[in-house]
Amino acid sequence: MAFITLENVxxxxxxxxxxxxxxxxxxxxxxxxxxxxxxxxxxVLINMLRGMxxxxxxxxxxxxxxxxxxxxxxxxxPSYEGKECKCGATLxxxxxxxxxxxxxxxxxxRRRSAIMLQRTFALYEDDTVIDNITRAIPEGDxxxxxxxxxxLLEMTQMTHRVTHVARDLSxxxxxxxxxxxxxxxxxMIFLADEPTGTLDPxxxxxxxxxxxxxxxxxxxxMVITSHxxxxxxxxxxxxxxxxxxEIVEEGDPEDIVAKFMEQVPAPERVKEYEVAEPLxxxxxxxxxxYSIERGVVKAVDGVDLTVYEGEIFGVVGLSGAxxxxxxxxxxxxxxxxxxxxxxxxGDDWIDMTEKGPxxxxxxxxxxxxxxxxxxxxxxxxxxxxxxxxxxxxLPAEFAKMKAIYVLKAVGFxxxxxxxxxxxxxxxxxxxxxxxxxxxxxxxxxxxxxxxDEPTGTMDPITRVHVADSIIRARDELNQTFLVISHDxxxxxxxxxxxxxxxxxxxxxxGDPKEIVTELTPPEKEKMLTEE
Numbered sequence: 001m002a003f004i005t006l007e008n009v010x011x012x013x014x015x016x017x018x019x020x021x022x023x024x025x026x027x028x029x030x031x032x033x034x035x036x037x038x039x040x041x042x043x044v045l046i047n048m049l050r051g052m053x054x055x056x057x058x059x060x061x062x063x064x065x066x067x068x069x070x071x072x073x074x075x076x077x078p079s080y081e082g083k084e085c086k087c088g089a090t091l092x093x094x095x096x097x098x099x100x101x102x103x104x105x106x107x108x109x110r111r112r113s114a115i116m117l118q119r120t121f122a123l124y125e126d127d128t129v130i131d132n133i134t135r136a137i138p139e140g141d142x143x144x145x146x147x148x149x150x151x152l153l154e155m156t157q158m159t160h161r162v163t164h165v166a167r168d169l170s171x172x173x174x175x176x177x178x179x180x181x182x183x184x185x186x187x188m189i190f191l192a193d194e195p196t197g198t199l200d201p202x203x204x205x206x207x208x209x210x211x212x213x214x215x216x217x218x219x220x221x222m223v224i225t226s227h228x229x230x231x232x233x234x235x236x237x238x239x240x241x242x243x244x245x246e247i248v249e250e251g252d253p254e255d256i257v258a259k260f261m262e263q264v265p266a267p268e269r270v271k272e273y274e275v276a277e278p279l280x281x282x283x284x285x286x287x288x289x290y291s292i293e294r295g296v297v298k299a300v301d302g303v304d305l306t307v308y309e310g311e312i313f314g315v316v317g318l319s320g321a322x323x324x325x326x327x328x329x330x331x332x333x334x335x336x337x338x339x340x341x342x343x344x345x346g347d348d349w350i351d352m353t354e355k356g357p358x359x360x361x362x363x364x365x366x367x368x369x370x371x372x373x374x375x376x377x378x379x380x381x382x383x384x385x386x387x388x389x390x391x392x393x394l395p396a397e398f399a400k401m402k403a404i405y406v407l408k409a410v411g412f413x414x415x416x417x418x419x420x421x422x423x424x425x426x427x428x429x430x431x432x433x434x435x436x437x438x439x440x441x442x443x444x445x446x447x448x449x450x451x452d453e454p455t456g457t458m459d460p461i462t463r464v465h466v467a468d469s470i471i472r473a474r475d476e477l478n479q480t481f482l483v484i485s486h487d488x489x490x491x492x493x494x495x496x497x498x499x500x501x502x503x504x505x506x507x508x509x510g511d512p513k514e515i516v517t518e519l520t521p522p523e524k525e526k527m528l529t530e531e
Contacts (some may be wrong), residue, residue: 001079003028003066005024005025008023008059018041019045022060026223029077029220032237033225033235033238036248038435043225049223050113050191051113065078066109067091067092068091069092115191128162128166129161149184152180155183155214156177188221189223194430212235222235238253240256280307282339284340298503299504300504303505310474311480312470314485316501317486340353343448369452370441376433376436378425380425382407382425382436400421409469410435449482454466467494470494492513
């Protein structure tokens with residue numbers, strides 16, 4: 001039986017059709033996968049099914065076929081028709097025009113859905129992990145809630161962080177707690193929009209396993225988007241591939257994924273670079289701190305590193321290896337506990353641990369960084385984000401030309417780049433926002449660019465465009481890149497050299513292919529999709 005039916009749905013934002021005349025049927029207990037490039041309309045569809053007010057269809061209907069209690073409006077999937085509600089009444093089958101029904105019914109359906117969004121951690125930051133889960137469980141006494149919370153945390157492999165405060169978790173750990181928290185709501189439909197977009201392969205695999213055990217195997221209806229085709233193939237019962245808001249193909253996940261991957265171009269492989277002078281030197285850099293729960297934590301533990309001018313250098317490792325902390329130390333955002341961090345500016349070597357205009361203040365204007373948790377100014381257009389918002393004062397026409405140039409560099413075609421300039425960040429897909437954030441870094445033409453997980457939310461085609469744009473930026477602008485990543489395939493495609501980090505230490509530095517030889521077979525399986 002169809003649980004959710006979309007009838008000729010169109011959604012328009014300021015004259016642009018994000019979804020065009022879409023018709024889909026989702027059966028109860030199945031998993032619908034949605035595959036497509038960034039900006040294809042995947043997130044629009046997820047938010048529309050969730051009932052986010054900005055995503056009401058411009059045309060068409062979203063029909064939920066549900067078993068509803070006529071007395072208390074409790075909602076269940078259609079297979080519950082005729083069963084007794086907890087209030088004693090009998091559940092009745094009803095087709096609900098979701099966006100045109102009364103407010104009480106609309107909210108009743110929303111309460112029975114759960115959602116995971118990319119880069120959004122809906123947690124109580126000051127509460128412990130276990131408290132975050134118990135607060136989401138709708139019924140039961142405290143002891144029952146504790147047992148259910150522990151069961152969910154075991155499923156998501158987070159029992160080792162039960163007493164930790166949410167704000168102290170890594171991004172991957174937070175995402176697993178979010179998953180447990182959403183499952184605690186006992187949803188009838190689970191919506192997942194790029195739930196593993198920013199995670200390293202090892203953590204992503206944990207989340208996928210939890211989705212299979214906690215959602216698919218329990219017969220909960222799920223709609224999931226992902227830019228990882230293999231993930232979609234493994235999780236989906238039925239798959240649709242959309243592009244520019246329209247269905248290109250639909251059917252068996254394996255067949256659709258194979259056709260989609262045929263569209264992914266081969267990246268330009270890195271040519272051998274000529275060794276220049278050192279530009280960054282780190283000697284015995286350490287960052288230790290004390291945690292009440294964990295004692296002394298050695299986030300960075302005696303790192304020695306040299307990066308040459310014009311080099312694209314990768315720092316590779318799984319979540320928690322110390323990569324991001326190392327990049328923050330280089331940028332001057334985190335003070336090291338010990339060691340030297342020096343950057344060459346002209347003929348002078350500047351100590352980045354020294355504050356003030358004669359210390360790292362001299363270098364900071366020539367550094368660019370794309371944080372893993374990047375953000376754009378929500379009340380500025382794309383053009384504003386690329387110019388005035390970052391104090392880049394340019395004549396109007398030149399600002400537009402430069403903005404289009406840099407948007408093309410991160411994978412947009414010229415006509416689409418021009419159409420983006422007057423849009424606001426909330427009108428873009430997650431992958432589009434990511435690329436605009438990268439463009440925001442590159443437009444100031446920094447001498448050194450630090451990219452923390454630059455491919456987190458990108459589909460395979462966009463990923464190739466970004467790899468090519470980094471290589472072009474190095475060649476045309478003589479920029480030096482430090483790429484922080486868990487994506488070994490991307491590092492192989494784009495980096496001249498790389499270092500492998502584990503537990504705060506550099507294990508090996510060399511050609512990226514040499515780094516692969518240091519990975520154990522299980523690590524290769526988690527960090528590589530191609531060999």
